[in-house]
Amino acid sequence: MTTQADLDVTDTADWAGRPLGEREVSWDERDAILFALAVGAPAERLDLVFERDLKVLPTFALTLAQWAPDVLGSAGAFDVGTALHGSQRLEVLAPMPPSGATLMQARVGNVWDKGAAAVFEVVVECEYVRATWSIFAPGRGGFGGERGPGRTSGPEGDPIATVGLDVAANAAALYRLTGDRHHIHIDPVAAERIGQPRPILHGLATLSAAVLAVAEAQGASPADLTLLEGRFSSPVFPGEHLTVPVWADGSFRVDTGRGTAIDGARALFA
Template structure:
């Protein structure tokens, strides 16, 4: 049954407030694999309280509104929802503590047609409660497989970055921990698909899968390590398309290309030679 596009565009997504702590920042970094070399001063700055910095990709989990699409008033078939794309843009260095407020809205809906689903585009603006300063902006594309035929509404740039047809300029392999999903879910995404083997089998996976945003975070770690000398201030924005799941314990190889204006990248699972992130793009600060 198609959704009511105008009703969904007008849906008031609850404001989210988060009291961010240094522990949250360290836990996020550990969840995406930082600290695999516990003697590295570069990695310690993200997992140790002395001189602590937040990973750029942590923007993805700040002041998140939760799984609001499950609310009946949205009209969405939440069981048929997938995370399609994600982008973050950082406007000032991410804090390691303080109160943040997230304001989320439906920006546009692209109808693929009856029986083919729809894309719902979301925007989240995260501000500091005390100053009102804009910290970061998040863009998310949600694939609603059971909600086609609703009609398109709103405007959004649907351009995807093409990966260069040549050997990558940089390659970085990072192996995820077998318990990576159990760690990463402590950032607030408690979907049992990532923890409960029975739930995973019920939707066709032989065991729990890694969160897509955790895969994104591992790729972000690879980029920070390989192209930024672990300087988080180098990264202004990063966007990516999710193409396949990762199982905890697998090795994620991130391939990177230097391109005018930024960096193109994609990630694949080495053990299965499966591309798991595509159309990746990084914009650097000057």
């Protein structure tokens, strides 16, 4: 078991490799269906929203693991008021059953020094997935560590398809019910404090919605996702229209009318 002493560090570099504890999480069919609806699965996709032959979207596991980056922020590794979710990676190890339980173990991975900021990796593992959050923390850099990997180059050639996505006006309110209840996604006052004109959609909600679009373009089932990664560039607002260009190798991007929201992204399916 992780104790407070395990988390009591003062130097940014010393967070690397620190355990963040473990947690047994459980879910049922209702949880998986609510998640699918919250990220835009249509009612006619019975495999995603009807318990009879339900397949669980693999990105649902990220809602069950949200406690881990929250633990790191609460322990004082970074200022939760200014830190940003920089990117996300998800490796799918096995399909999740419609209902069940699993033990999730979390740790800090690498801590990269970006100069004015640090990037903390939070790694969560269980029998079904391995997930890595990259948290961009202003003011925590400059400790003499490695800069870490840079941005990947964009996909080559033209996309094989561009899929349109309409984000529901209540998308953020719905997604909050899956576990991430940070106030910036529902409270206009909280959103204003981070410089946004209104509440923003969760980055992971946008990423999960994009998986549906990429699967459609690839002729695959979104439940057969095996690998997902993407970098969050700018926020998405509930009610916006998105476009998702998709390339043959699984690369994709999420664009709004204001610019790119997710880049450096890739989704692979079995």
